[in-house]
Amino acid sequence: MMKKQVTFRVFRSHTGERPYASHPRTESSVGKMSDYEVEYDEGMVVLDVIHRIQAEHAPDLACRWNCKAGKCGSCSAEVNGKSRLMCMTRMSDIMEETPENEPVTVRPMQGFPLIRDLVTDVSWAYEMNKKMVPVNGPDKLDWEFNQNEADRIQEFRQCIECMLCVNTCHVIREHEKFDDFAGPRFFVRMAGLEMHPLDTESRIPQIKEDFGIGYCNITRCCTEVCPAGINITDNAIIPLKERVVTEYYDPIAMIARKIGIKR
């Protein structure tokens, strides 16, 4: 079997580093990049190489993972500076994009506080999740609606909560609007609730006031990194923005209609 050598340059926390290094942080204040020389085999993904580093060099290298099949969204990291799931990133693709004689870099998500090595504190997401108003539909067990109504929201239900979209979103990453902005993941969640055929709640005031959807200026960074392929910007955020506009009679809606942007 084909075996090849690679250098992985992986972020390691300083020994004894306290957990929950605040954000923003400078990399050197909390740790440093360490190089590991490892062999990799045909078909391997980045997470396999991280596991090999643990098995051969650094048993205590912290990394979060569960399913290794792209279904749980645990192993989010920044590989060669891009937000991705380590388990779905094939080494063959990584080697193609990495310049010759350069190492492959692996860093934790930079948008979230650091716990250790590649592991970040995503508790913000769980707090945000509690603020979502749950589905509210008929008071009976048998709910009936059609597949075409289901299709619209099933896309949003594919979210694996990897938080790569949030990590990439500049409203959070650069401007740290953790308190005023729900972030792409939760706009996806709310779109799923708002477009549910039997749901009777209105979340629009909350989406405008508490969740700050206006901060999003549609750069589509979130959509580009989504490993579940959800069209976050076009199918979730823009329709929610339009609902806000409609509900509040925002003059922008009139302009948008004039220049021909359809609702």
Place this chain on the structure above:
Amino acid sequence: MYDYECHEHDVVVIGAGGAGLRAAIEASSMGVSVALVCKSMLGKAHTVMAEGGAAAALANKDSRDSWKTHFRDTMKGGKYLNDWRMARIHAQEAPDRIRELETWGAVFDRTREGRINQRNFGGHTYPRLAHIGDATGLEIIRTLQEKGVHMGMDVFMEFTVCRLFTSGGRISGCLAYDRQRGRAHVFKAKTIVLATGGITRCWSVCSGSWEYTGDGHALAYWTGAEMGDMEFVQFHPTGMIWPPSVRGILVTEGVRGEGGMLRNSEGDRFMFNYVPEMFRKEFADTEEEALAWVEEVISDKQATNRRPPELLTRDVVAKAINSEKAAGRASEHGGAYLNISWRPADQVRKKLPGMYHQFKELAGVDITKQAMEVGPTAHYVMGGVKVDPESQESTVPGLYAAGESATGLHGANRLGGNSLSDLVTFGRRAGLYASKAASAMDTWGEIEEDEIQNGIDHMMAPLNREGGENPAAIVHDLREMMQEKVGIIRTREQLVEALDDLEALRVRSQSCSPGGGVIYNPGWHQALELEAMIDVSQMCALAALEREESRGGHTRDDFPTPDHDSWGKVNSVITKDSDGNMKIEHRSYPPIPDELKQLLDSDDLDGDS
């Protein structure tokens, strides 16, 4: 003296997959205080990996279905070693448990009439699996998570439970460590629900997530609970086999439910040669009939033809693929070819989006154009904590178990789709009865300080050792050994060797040293998991050695057929004796009452099959 944090809850649920979340929701709704303690982040548990669907006799797709047929199919698939009481409860209650998920936000695929759609699966007489494409587990865990966060339960994520405590023979709490902060925690509890999932990471080719190290199985065993049916491990017939790094990742049975065909290297559709006598009446004899069945199903008609043999139960299909390989007819990388590309590409992508994505991303294979290569993968353990069928209480008072960590429902072989419905049906029951029992108690049992200190000391031991092996090396060797000697086909010789090997691995594990600190240290965590992995592997090897026949998820090369007279009605029971040794005995469930017996196939019960 070690420092630790102390918590008090009426009910502590360990594990936050489908069963744990459902238990915690039910207990919270009863007004008791609930702690949900989980090894991973919330919503990441192994349940997310479930693909094909949840079995419930909703009869939305085929009006002929009923709980009685579901009961019959479950018993037949389990080769009649199931606890018939659990099989009945499950068949009767699963439909409401599935419907209720929609009122909590789940969105299942629909029938043309707008009701929950159902798909065909191995061993189920009618289309019975409620599903969302091939990502049903994700939908179920997300729905339960979204419901659960509004129920007022306290959630402790990335906490690993290392010990259960009892006082006066009754459960009184547990010891855990918090990976993010590296601290020890004691949870005082009136009752505890174990919902820790399975054990399949003890095999090198498996479909389980990292959590599947048998923690709950071991915790219960160490606490004195009876463990049943540990020889029965389901090898799912279709795991990915190429490239090597993805080996074992599940390929949903839904592929076969949607018309996927299995062929060997010679192009033969070999499953026609492996239909067991007990299933012969229900399966097609010819490719024409099998295809006619698929056409009926795709066009939403009630099936009048018999189903393709690819939809035989998982034990049968896995062994068939294994036999084809042994006969020199394996696919290029040692498995079989599974082909769905004969159906239109858009239908494949719609019905099996996850599989399309998975093969495209991980193997560079387009399943709308090419065949998949598949082979058996360790997928599920039918064995686990023996529980009361109604309440799910174990033989340790106050300790409950639900889902894969419990045993009884599936007998010798689980039907696909019966796991997700098991989680919500018995998760709910465990939560209900655990909270009722907790409500009836005035106060918590005492936990001796000595016991806590000993527990923490034991937990810290790997970090206090130096110069030993990397625990990853021992885990690797354990998994290779189990794959080779306690795998899909077993022999007495290999099982005896396995038991010896496990003792050697145990000695190695006791001197391993991961190094590093207490905060988020995977090496340390692995060193702690090893103890459980070795004990559950031993349970499996011991029970497999004792059962001198082949049945369901247990196949002995030296005893290749079922032996109904000696083994047809006995289940293995493992306990820890007073000297700390593992002991095994055999026992039967109460006889099946006549009114339920009538629902079963009388030929199976009397004759050879």
